Amino acid sequence: MNQGFVKAAAATPDIRVADVKYNTEKICEAIEAAAGEKAKIVVFPELCVTGYTCGDLFTQDVLLRDARAALLKIADFTADKDILAFVGVPLSVDGELYNVAAALNRGEILGLTTKTFLPNYAEFYEMRQFTPGPEKAREILFEGKRVPFGPQILFQASSMEELIVSAEICEDVWSPIPPSIQAAMEGATVIVNCSASDETIGKDRYRRELIAGQSARLIAGYVYANAGEGESTTDLVFGGHNLITENGAVLSEAKRFRNDIIYSEIDIYRLLGERRKNTTFKTSEDRKLIRVPFYIEREKTVLTRHFPKQPFVPANEEERARRCEEILTIQAMGLKKRIAHTHAKSAVVGISGGLDSTLALIVTARAFEMLGRDKKDITAVTMPCFGTTDRTYQNACKMAVQLGAELMEVRIADAVSVHFRDIGHDPGDHSVTYENSQARERTQVLMDIANERGGMVIGTGDMSELALGWATYNGDHMSMYGVNASVPKTLVRHLVKYAADVTPDEQLKAVLYDVLDTPVSPELLPPKDGNIAQKTEDLVGPYELHDFFLYYMVRFGYEPSKIFRLAEETFVGSYDKATILKWLEIFCRRFFSQQFKRSCLPDGPKVGTVALSPRGDWRMPSDACAAVWLNDLEQIALAD
Template identity: 60%
Template structure:
């Protein structure tokens, strides 16, 4: 429960049709196992106490009495379990029969939720036995307890305000307006769906898409428990397709087996997203929804869900390739339009032989193709100075040549020395002035060449550098269009790698130079080289970019607290970094992120390509003089 995580499970017991005593035993055994594994909310299938495929037996008093007695047995057997469980059974009320979910906790029934949408088409004949629970609000005596039966209720945890449970049953999700939509609008963050969905070819894909898309649409956690082994196979087969989703992401899935499917829902994350997205309507239409409280003992939730160490980069190779292709196209389209709108005759790129400028010129090349213009309209300017190595210089020259760009080589050493003489800066003093003087000279050269050629300067700085402020103000910080502005460093690397692989057969030399650039240490090359080698390595100074991109994603995209970001980093990176190392760089991230906002407050235009961008005109509005004290204080004493 700490940090907003609650462990949930979808369970499919092996049942026998109409054998309520046997089914009750299977259910409470599964409940005990779930509790043993730390589950706090468990969802079981539709009508699992009797079996979904009982047919006309549902109308028999003997079966209904057996269901009542079976529920009483379950309540007695699980009264010590501090876990909320939803299970399905038929319930009588006012001479009608309802397909219900019973919500159980510590031997008590918190409530009954009747199914609203009763399917009576194709292989479904529920209308033959069950009435719709729409607008019902009744008191029912069940298993020795008086219980409210209604669809107009949410169940809220007193100890965890973000945990608010809503329930719908199978077909309710497939309807045009699922009950979960209204429940989410009324505050439900976790939807439980008790289902008995038979299996036919192609249905699993549709079911999976339905669950994940609904969880995204209503910004909730969604636990879907499906009937499985033991249901009648007279005409249908049930495979126990259990799913757990969160805001569009599939966290866990099981099919063709019984047992538990377990993951953790981050209800704090869901609450943040609902606060952020102002189109998420508060308050449902169509009648008031009430809230009932329940209590869970506080406990730390052990995380089992996968936390990717590269949140900006898909781990699946096919997905990663698709992402890279899409990012390149989006960024290139943005630049294409800017070149068209301004009537720019050239696109000027400062080419250093490093990753960022390589990506910028690759994007510019795609934009020129979209415009049906020659690559020679790209002016690649390499500007060696005190820290430039032969490796990066040669790679810049080769890259420009392979792409067909117009190459200009302008050594800025003498110009920078003259500037240092003018301002009284010693060449032996390798301070920030020494570094930034070179960066600003390069920007001046690029801007003036753009003026000479009627072009615009394409910026090369990436999202990670902007987050850390790793840019010279009015130096590489400035351009006329920043194509990399919302691309984090970890993704920059994969984009260049994607193009290198894509060009391997078409142009081996281009692929080779891109591969060598990928192997070159990340550096601004503003300090003199040592024995011809790069002396200034960015990640030695500011920290590993894989960590900073991880911190950026969770701190900015999801607004997580520093403690929670640290916990997720420990989960994601395992033994790769110990806690003191993670803390060191996380503190550095927050210090730099806050202190360097002034650079982001005046960024040039650039296209948004992903879920995180720091444009002051778009996703990120922050005062340049905001204090980091609260964020840094939270990390004190965590070593």
């Protein structure tokens, strides 16, 4: 919980219809199991104390009395448990029968949330026995204590005030305006649902989309516990389809037709960060709902949920291919519009035989196809210099030819040498001046060729390089339209691979695969024995780490210590703690110090949820201080 993670459980216990004693024992066993797994919230199905399928037995006093006594017993069972439990129970109040989700914590009944929408269609006939809950919550006298009763009660953790839980019951979430909407608008960050949704063909998919969609609409966690085996099969079958979702993502899902408990950790701070950024999510200023405090211990949550090593890249191959096609189309459409708008006669792309320039050339070729333009109007310029290897040079040339562009070669070594002489730089001094002089010369060449041909220079730099400032200011940093500006390095590789996989041109395919096998390098230092001597990731760090850091820092606003924790667990076996900490510190330092390069970026299309355009997603002063972020990291080192 210290970093916002709250472990939740959705439990479907074995039950017997109308056997309250048996059901109570099974519910208590599940609470014990959930508490043993350090879950802070556990949710049970609708009316699970009696069973949902009791029918007219719900009118029998003996059943209702036993259910009421069972609720007290279950509440007492939680006395020494560090957990908030929601249990479905029928409850008679003022002569009316209500379908209720009881919130239990530390031996107390904290509140009784009523079901608002009672289904009375098809296989459902709840209005035969039950009364819809009141419009507003009020207090009732329950076993000598005043207890909140009604819809949308908010349960707020005293040890973590950001954790606010509200319940709804089954059909409530299927209604046009679920009660959870108002609860979220008044601050609820987790919605729980005690449900009894039967299984019919295709209903599981709709249910999954519904629960995930509701969590996305509310920017909340959603814990859904469904009735399962043990309910009457006179007419229906219940599958125990439990779900835990967070802002549209399914964190955990039970296998249907098997009673079980599922667990996952909901990231409350992530949800709050999303709400702060989303200006259309407005919390209600007119607070009407009852808030009830509950207590759970604040401690470090052991994580079981999965954080992908490459958050920008879908793990599923089919989804990855679909995403790649979509991104390439977005990039090409953006460039198509810019070329048409500027009436550019040509597009000029500097090609090095590396991943980024390869992707830029592929995108440019697509844009020309969309425009119906001859790809000979694309000028692919290779500019060999001191660090160029034969492998990258040959790949650049072959690629340009196979994509149908005009290949142009401009050797810049002499021009750079003259420049060294002009500024008094020793060519044997391979410092940043040595490197940047080459990068700026290449940009000058590209710009002048574009002027001469009435064209525009297409930028090749990617978002990972922009995050780290790994670009020469007014060198490769500059262009007239940057097609890769919001594509991270880990995704660039997959886009090039996708292009290679789908092209029918076997020669182009071979070249692209070889580019994929080539180490990432700016090739600004002389090669050693004909091989690349300057490998970017040896200098600035592994891009898979930096993209991981970038995603969680910019997308969700995580503090460095939280990013470190996730990285340590995600990359276990790949990088040790010291290595992750080293590169994360470098990432933080460079991200802040290099903002000035991002503040004057050329235009370029946004393709995903993370982008660094100073005109759109990321507006940051160039002289912002990194002290707070670095201090957060220092605490990790001090803890050792």
